[in-house]
Amino acid sequence: MRQSAQGSAETGTPQAWTAAVPRVPQQPAAADVDRERWGGAGHAGAAAGATRGEHTHSELPIPRPRPVQRSSVRGQILAALRKALVAGELTPGEVYSAPALGERFGVSATPVREAMQQLALEGAVEVVPNRGFRVIERGTRELAELAEVRALIEVPVVLRLARTVPVERWAELRPLAEATVRAASSGCRATYAESDRAFHRGLLSLSGNDQLVKIADDIHRRAQWPLVGTPASRGRTELLADAAEHAALLDALIARDLEVVRGLVGEHFTGAP
Known part of the structure; x- marks a missing residue:
């Protein structure tokens, strides 16, 4: 895979994709949150009195619950990193530090580090002590193994x-199939990858087996990561051809043409990105 632009030598972060990702809104400082939750200046005066050893006769009001923001920020960062990974904008073999990525996103290193740790659990990156996270280099053998596992799970189902x-x-799955065609028309591999997985999740969800859907989706996600030394994305024509197979499969399923269904899933599930 090749980057479309050189990253900064200081941060090791590619400029192209980080510039395209919207900066996460800055979170309020802890002191500001405390003042809002505890009643502003009243709490500050009570705290000052307690510090001087004075007895305060008023009780602090019970704070209202506030939504936890960090998980939301981490989710946004994780989604952006996954998109960059699929698009080939995170280069296999390269090491990226959480502080450098956090600076690009406009957040602290903590949510970036948490998102990267999730990617490590998914097998996309590995931890490099005192440096950051290295993007895993994948070859054709790994892709073939993932394709075999997908076929073993999804084709019989x-x-x-x-x-x-x-x-x-x-017929209810038709909008999902049409969405993959629109995504393929954009030529963006990351956009297509999301819609492709959405279609397959919808297909497998008809089994009523949530665990099967989760496992199949995880394997599908891994199969979408670009290979080392190959172009970052498939061509628009290739994506459109893959998306067209979704519509053809639905047509065969609606017609209950089992022979056509068998032929399509045998080819599509083993060769889908």
Whole structure:
């Protein structure tokens, strides 16, 4: 994979994708949050009196619950990093530090580090002590292994569902299939990757097995990461061809043409990005 622009030598962070990601709104300082929660200057005066050893006769008001912001920030950072990973803007083999990425996003290093740790659990990056996180270098063998696992899980499920799911339920998936075509038309691999996984989640959700859907989606996500030494994204024509298979599969499922379904899933599930 190749970056579209050189990263900063000081931060090791590619300029192209970080500039495109909206900065996360700055969170209020802890002191400001405390003043708001405890009644502003009244709390400050009570605290000052307690510090001097004075007895205060008024009780502090019970603070109202406030939404926790850090998980939201971490979620935004995680989504941005995943998109950059799929688009090939995080270079395999390169090390990225949480403070440098945090500066680019306009947040502290903590939510970036937490997001990177989640990516480490997913197998996208590995921890480099005292340096940051290195993007995993993946080869064709790993991609082939993921494709085999996807086929073992998803193909039998779809063939079983083809015999049992009512026609109207398959028709409900048409908007998801059409969304993949629009995403493919954009030529953006990251955009297509999200819509592609959404279609497959909708397909497998008809099994009623939430654990199967989660496991299959995790494997699908891993299969979407670009390989080392290859272009960061597939061409628009290739993406459109892949998206067209979704519509063809739905047509075959609605028609209950099991032979066509078997042929399509045998090819699509093993070759999908």
